[in-house]
Amino acid sequence: MPQVVAVQVWYWMTNYQNGVVNYVLTQLHIGDFFQHDWYASTFSQLSLVTLLIVWGALPFVAITLYAALSQVPRELVEAAEIDGARPRRVFLDVTLPILTPVLLILTSLSILWDFGVFTQAYLLIGPSHITPGNYLMSIYLFQEGFQKADYGKGSAISIVMLVIVAALSFFYVRKMVRVGEVE
Amino acid sequence: MSARSARRTGWNVVGVAVFVVMVFPVFWMISTAFKPTDEVNSQTPTWFSGHPTVQHFADAIHKPFFWDSVKNSVIIVLIAVAISMVLAFLAAVALAKYRFTGRKLFIVLMIGIQMLPGAGLIIPLYVVLARYHQVDTLTGVIVVYISAVLPFSVWTLRGFILGIPKELEEAAMVDGSTRLGAFARILLPLVAPGLVATSVFAFITSWNEYIFARILLNDQSKQTVTVWLSYFLGTSRNTDWGALMAASTLTAIPVVIFFLLVQRKIAFGLTAGAVKA
Numbered sequence: 001m002p003q004v005v006a007v008q009v010w011y012w013m014t015n016y017q018n019g020v021v022n023y024v025l026t027q028l029h030i031g032d033f034f035q036h037d038w039y040a041s042t043f044s045q046l047s048l049v050t051l052l053i054v055w056g057a058l059p060f061v062a063i064t065l066y067a068a069l070s071q072v073p074r075e076l077v078e079a080a081e082i083d084g085a086r087p088r089r090v091f092l093d094v095t096l097p098i099l100t101p102v103l104l105i106l107t108s109l110s111i112l113w114d115f116g117v118f119t120q121a122y123l124l125i126g127p128s129h130i131t132p133g134n135y136l137m138s139i140y141l142f143q144e145g146f147q148k149a150d151y152g153k154g155s156a157i158s159i160v161m162l163v164i165v166a167a168l169s170f171f172y173v174r175k176m177v178r179v180g181e182v183e
Numbered sequence: 184m185s186a187r188s189a190r191r192t193g194w195n196v197v198g199v200a201v202f203v204v205m206v207f208p209v210f211w212m213i214s215t216a217f218k219p220t221d222e223v224n225s226q227t228p229t230w231f232s233g234h235p236t237v238q239h240f241a242d243a244i245h246k247p248f249f250w251d252s253v254k255n256s257v258i259i260v261l262i263a264v265a266i267s268m269v270l271a272f273l274a275a276v277a278l279a280k281y282r283f284t285g286r287k288l289f290i291v292l293m294i295g296i297q298m299l300p301g302a303g304l305i306i307p308l309y310v311v312l313a314r315y316h317q318v319d320t321l322t323g324v325i326v327v328y329i330s331a332v333l334p335f336s337v338w339t340l341r342g343f344i345l346g347i348p349k350e351l352e353e354a355a356m357v358d359g360s361t362r363l364g365a366f367a368r369i370l371l372p373l374v375a376p377g378l379v380a381t382s383v384f385a386f387i388t389s390w391n392e393y394i395f396a397r398i399l400l401n402d403q404s405k406q407t408v409t410v411w412l413s414y415f416l417g418t419s420r421n422t423d424w425g426a427l428m429a430a431s432t433l434t435a436i437p438v439v440i441f442f443l444l445v446q447r448k449i450a451f452g453l454t455a456g457a458v459k460a
Contacts, residue, residue, distance in 0.1 A: 001209070002391035002438060004409040005431040009212045012424050020211060020228050058205065116300020119393045123413055138302030145306045146398060154306040161303045169298040173291065 003056065007123040010052050014038045039125070042134045049121045053114055061106055068102040069095070101175070108172040112165060118142065137161055212435075215428040216240065223425045239429035246430070251404045252411035259321055259396075259407060260389045263328035268382050271333055272374075275340035276366075293334045301331070305398050312399065319402050327395050332385040339384070343377025344370070383445045387438050408434050 014021050016037040025036075038044050072095055080090045118138040125134055130143065141161065145154015215223055217235040243249065278286065308327055309318065317323030347370060355365040396407040406414075412434050415427055 001435050002393075002409055004391070004393050004412050005212075005435045006208070008412065008415070008427055008431045009208045012215065012428060013208060013211060015422075015424075018224060018226050018228070023226075023228055055205065055208070112298050112300075116302050118300075118302040123393075138300060141302055142305065142394075146309070151306055151310055158303040158306055161300060165298055165300060165303075166295075169295070173294050173298065 001056070003119045004123060006052060006056055007120055010048065010124055014048060039129065045125050045129075045134055046121075049117075049124050052120050052124060053117060056120075057110060057114070061110070064102065064106055065099070068099055072098050105172060105175060108169065112169050112172070115165060115168065116161070212428050212431055215425060216432045218425060220423075220425055239423075239425035240433070242423065242426040243430035243433060246415070246426070248403050248406070248411055249430075252406050252408045255321060255400075255405055256390060256407040256409075259324050259328065260386055263325045263332065263389050264382050264385045266325075267329045267332045267336055267385055268378060270329070271336035271340055271381065272378065274333075274337045275344055276370075278337065278341045279344040293337060297334045297338075301394055305394060308395070309398055318399055319405060321400075321405065324396055324399050324407070327399065328389045328392065331392070331395075332388055335388075336381050336385055339381045340374070340377055343374050343381075346377075347373045379445055383441060386441055390438055 013019050016022070016039075019038075021038075022036050038048055076094050076098075077090055080094050085093070116138055117136065121134075121136050122130065122139055122142070130139060132140075135143070137157070138161075141154055141157040144150055144157060214231065216239050217237070218229060218232040219234060219236050219238070222229045222232055277283070278289070312318050312323045312327075317326070351373070352365045352369050355369050356362065360368065391409060392407075393409045393413065396410050397413070400406045400410065412430055415430055
């Protein structure tokens, strides 16, 4: 689903007048959320953005892990079971080590993607409610470089961002290049 | 009930709960889009409306610039996908079949470029495109989308090409086909499902893209659907939630349809290829 669409749905579900989230939480007796304004504090704003990103990323991660799980050789699992291993040990000693590379790639990819996230945070918090207090790095870049048309400062922020990303992506790139070398 | 089956039931409950949380926003969007306005605005939500209406869709379509933005999105996405597929396919063939100088550097650059956060590129792209007077034109956005989609497409297509046994092509050449003939008659049909899958990905990425379209297209008649949708909330305090959800549904529909249509085709293409081989 497009990110902009997801943002609009999120905003509608959490609006303070008649958002369905407040209604459900109140009905479940988790607390009194009648007309609770989720956009009142920076913490709650950013938590909602985080939830939105996780919601959007889960299917991809789940499908990738599922595909990886189906690649685990049956024989290894069976052999471990015949040797008397309990399900938990089979998982820890057989399945998990085989999954580790995929988990590492997924983790570094997710970190990289979410580090540069812009759309969800910018739109969900709302352009008029963006303040230095709830800046993400990409939003800081957008505000300084683009809204204030200070291209020099914007470029400087971009470069700092790229350096951080380069450091983070080292593992992923090395791994993928090795994949490319094999053939 | 034994401890084991109790635990199993517990996990199933967790699974169902996760599923409900994942699906609920989509359900709520569609459900809201079809509800009459008084049900949308009531304090107690209605889960399923007794009297569904398409009024909100009519409202959304008649908002200013809706058709303009749809047209722009379609033009941008189609051209960007078409051009990038041709380029990506040729690059992928080169990467998969030939060992040329700078091949390794090319791979490193391609993977590295994918890692750059899009937001980090808005300033340089804007400055460069402004110098060539491509701000506020569809061509500028098309160029940006092509460059955004290319690295991934090359990489994926390369994988598909490698998956086709070299012997098939060699057999065709032994049987007297030229290199080009083998390429057109053997490689191209076998890679077709991969091409379709990759172009769907390119389509979805470009259709969903927001930030570049937002900064490069200022004129309201030139914006894409995602930008149009992001301005929908407007400034008024009384948001028309029903129309907003109808508009959101409309924006998401092409992605969903395209995906479903092609999903069947990909599965079909894969099995057809398997039988023939």
